Amino acid sequence: xxxxxxxxxxxxxxxxxxxxxxxxxxxxxxxxxxxxxxxxxxxxxxxxxxxxxxxxxxxxxxxxxxxxxxxxxxxxxxxxxxxxxxxxxxxxxxxxxxxxxxxxxxxxxxxxxxxxxxxxxxxxxxxxxxxxxxxxxxxxxxxxxxxxxxxxxxxxxxxxxxxxxxxxxxxxxxxxxxxxxxxxxxxxxxxxxxxxxxxxxxxxxxxxxxxxxxxxxxxxxxxxxxxxxxxxxxxxxxxxxxxxxxxxxxxxxxxxxxxxxxxxxxxxxxxxxxxxxxxxx
Amino acid sequence: xxxxxxxxxxxxxxxxxxxxxxxxxxxxxxxxxxxxxxxxxxxxxxxxxxxxxxxxxxxxxxxxxxxxxxxxxxxxxxxxxxxxxxxxxxxxxxxxxxxxxxxxxxxxxxxxxxxxxxxxxxxxxxxxxxxxxxxxxxxxxxxxxxxxxxxxxxxxxxxxxxxxxxxxxxxxxxxxxxxxxxxxxxxxxxxxxxxxxxxxxxxxxxxxxxxxxxxxxxxx
Numbered sequence: 067x068x069x070x071x072x073x074x075x076x077x078x079x080x081x082x083x084x085x086x087x088x089x090x091x092x093x094x095x096x097x098x099x100x101x102x103x104x105x106x107x108x109x110x111x112x113x114x115x116x117x118x119x120x121x122x123x124x125x126x127x128x129x130x131x132x133x134x135x136x137x138x139x140x141x142x143x144x145x146x147x148x149x150x151x152x153x154x155x156x157x158x159x160x161x162x163x164x165x166x167x168x169x170x171x172x173x174x175x176x177x178x179x180x181x182x183x184x185x186x187x188x189x190x191x192x193x194x195x196x197x198x199x200x201x202x203x204x205x206x207x208x209x210x211x212x213x214x215x216x217x218x219x220x221x222x223x224x225x226x227x228x229x230x231x232x233x234x235x236x237x238x239x240x241x242x243x244x245x246x247x248x249x250x251x252x253x254x255x256x257x258x259x260x261x262x263x264x265x266x267x268x269x270x271x272x273x274x275x276x277x278x279x280x281x282x283x284x285x286x287x288x289x290x291x292x293x294x295x296x297x298x299x300x301x302x303x304x305x306x307x308x309x310x311x312x313x314x315x316x317x318x319x320x321x322x323x324x325x326x327x328x329x330x331x332x333x334x335x336x337x338x339x340x341x342x343x344x345x346x347x
Numbered sequence: 348x349x350x351x352x353x354x355x356x357x358x359x360x361x362x363x364x365x366x367x368x369x370x371x372x373x374x375x376x377x378x379x380x381x382x383x384x385x386x387x388x389x390x391x392x393x394x395x396x397x398x399x400x401x402x403x404x405x406x407x408x409x410x411x412x413x414x415x416x417x418x419x420x421x422x423x424x425x426x427x428x429x430x431x432x433x434x435x436x437x438x439x440x441x442x443x444x445x446x447x448x449x450x451x452x453x454x455x456x457x458x459x460x461x462x463x464x465x466x467x468x469x470x471x472x473x474x475x476x477x478x479x480x481x482x483x484x485x486x487x488x489x490x491x492x493x494x495x496x497x498x499x500x501x502x503x504x505x506x507x508x509x510x511x512x513x514x515x516x517x518x519x520x521x522x523x524x525x526x527x528x529x530x531x532x533x534x535x536x537x538x539x540x541x542x543x544x545x546x547x548x549x550x551x552x553x554x555x556x557x558x559x560x561x562x563x564x565x566x567x
Contacts, residue, residue: 303417330419332556339420344349 102127102264102294103148103183107162110143112155117143119318121162125264130286130295132309132326134302136346139315141298145266148296149183150176166264181208184262188269190249192241192256197233200241200252204260219259227255228285247278254285258293265289267297271304283308302342306330314338351416355425358408359484362429362436365401366480368394369436369443373476373539376446377469380532383454391447398440405433421553428553432483435542435549439476442535442542449532456525461515463508465532471501472536475543482547488554494547495559501540508533 103125110118118140125131125148133141146152147164150171164171171179181204192200201220202210210216220237224230229251233244241252250270257265267286271279286295286308299305305312306326313323314337322329322338333339340346372391379388409430412418418426475494482491509530516526548560 302419306419331423333420342419343422344351 100127101125101165102167103296104165104168105144105147105162106165108144108147108160108164109162110140110147110152110160111158113157117318118147118160121320123313123320123323125294125296126311127294128290128292129310130290130297130308132305132312133296133298133315134300134305134312134341135315135321136341137300140318141313141315142268144315145268145296145298148264148266149180149185151180151185181260182262183264183266184257184260185266186250186253186257186268186270188272190246190253190273192244192249192252195241196238197241197244197252198237200256201259204256208260223255223259224252226258226285226289227251228281228288229255245278247274247281250274250278250282251285254282258289262293264294264296267295269298269300272300279304302330314341316341351412351418351422354408354412354416355422358405358412358426358429361401361405361408362433363480363484365398365405365433365436366476366483368398368401369439370473370476370480372398372440372443373446373469373473376443376450377465377473377536379447379450380453381465381469383450383458385451385454388447388450391443395440395444398437402433402437402440405429409433421556424553424556428483428549431549432479432546435545439539439542442539446532446535449528449535452528453525453532456522456528459512459515459522459525459529461511461529463511463529463533464504465536468501468504468508468533468536471497471504472540472543475501475540475547479543479546479550482550483553486550486554488551488557491547491550491554495544498540498544501537505533505537 101124105121105123108118108121109116121140121144123144133145135141143152147160148166148171152158152160153176166174166179166182171183193203195203198220201223202216205216205219210219221230221234224233229248232248233239233252236243241249244252250273254265254267254270271282274282283304286297289295297305297309309326311323312326312329314321314329314333314335316337322333322335324334328334329338330342333342337346372394375387376391378384379391409426413426416422475497478490478494478497481487482494512526512529512533516523545560548558551557551559
């Protein structure tokens with residue numbers, strides 16, 4: 067589903083701009099960005115419980131897409147369908163399609179898929195290893211053996227995560243010695259070390275203070291030229307700050323998907339407005 | 348009701364109170380001109396300070412809510428519209444005060460015999476202000492739209508009045524001073540109509556999220 071705005075209720079007023087991914091000229095519209103991932107008619111079940119209903123959503127390449135909504139609305143479930151990590155939960159199934167570059171993720175080797183579609187979780191989860199080994203782990207698993215290559219990759223990844231200056235003199239120290247914000251940036255650096263095409267983030271800043279949150283957000287801006295980013299967040303200000311497009315989920319349905327500016331300035335659906343203005347429930 | 352919603356209601360009430368003050372100032376200043384009533388003109392001038400104070404209080408309240416509540420969507424549109432409407436109301440208060448000054452000046456000259464219906468022009472402008480405030484109260488974009496349509500009539504009356512006054516001054520040079528005062532009266536009324544139009548545009552943006560400024564073609 068392209069970000070778009072439904073018609074205003076009254077014919078007396080002009081409808082808002084219909085957003086096309088290839089449109090140009092209009093201010094603030096996504097321009098010339100292909101769909102990197104796409105969900106089509108996606109229904110997801112935990113056993114007999116249906117968690118997602120007919121989701122159609124397009125993740126534009128090199129954009130930050132935020133997913134917002136109340137707890138239990140299905141946004142994290144949706145995120146986890148993008149790299150099939152839901153399959154680690156027994157009893158789950160889905161119908162419909164999730165496409166990466168137009169190819170159904172179901173038909174892809176799951177390890178290869180997760181290399182292309184990396185993930186960072188709410189709680190930072192560094193390996194009980196050194197800082198260096200945390201970053202080098204992925205490249206090593208993927209066959210990188212040269213010490214020099216690994217050093218270059220570790221430095222590049224830590225620089226991309228804006229962590230290099232803080233840890234360059236203690237690469238052999240345990241990752242657990244880092245602060246919470248640093249550990250989360252380490253996890254992003256670790257995910258970035260294998261050059262994923264898509265990075266999924268599930269509430270990456272929920273345990274961080276505003277300074278650490280700002281660093282993560284700046285990091286997302288700096289890597290989006292190389293990576294397509296999807297972020298689930300409860301922090302609506304964060305979605306407003308970082309995302310190009312935002313989807314609002316409620317009760318397993320995608321209520322509205324549009325440019326972030328429209329979601330927070332003039333949403334089309336009453337449910338979205340009630341949620342973003344805090345009138346929900 | 349959420350605390351923020353209560354604060355928004357309080358702000359709305361305050362802006363409507365200010366609207367009432369400006370409405371009264373406008374009505375009195377027009378009557379002061381038409382009825383040559385010095386007492387009314389004096390009352391308008393005395394009331395200006397209260398309108399200015401109210402403007403600052405409303406600005407302060409909006410700024411506080413923007414900072415503390417970080418509003419979005421319709422709450423944000425409401426607050427940005429209130430900021431603009433507040434400025435328009437204060438300017439209308441200034442213009443009403445200007446009318447009162449002109450009323451005092453005009454009392455120094457004999458009334459001019461002109462075919463200008465100031466009563467009609469002022470009732471149109473007063474009605475625009477009233478409708479803008481009603482539209483704001485009810486968040487009614489359609490009522491606001493009617494205000495925009497009235498502005499053309501006010502502009503036409505102003506144009507005709509200018510012609511009438513200038514022609515009179517050309518043939519009656521002794522009346523030039525009074526004529527100039529009267530031109531300012533007409534101009535102030537027309538400017539008040541413009542500010543009522545701005546307010547109505549603010550209401551449309553607040554209610555519908557549509558910016559109709561400088562683009563009346565977007566209206567049906």
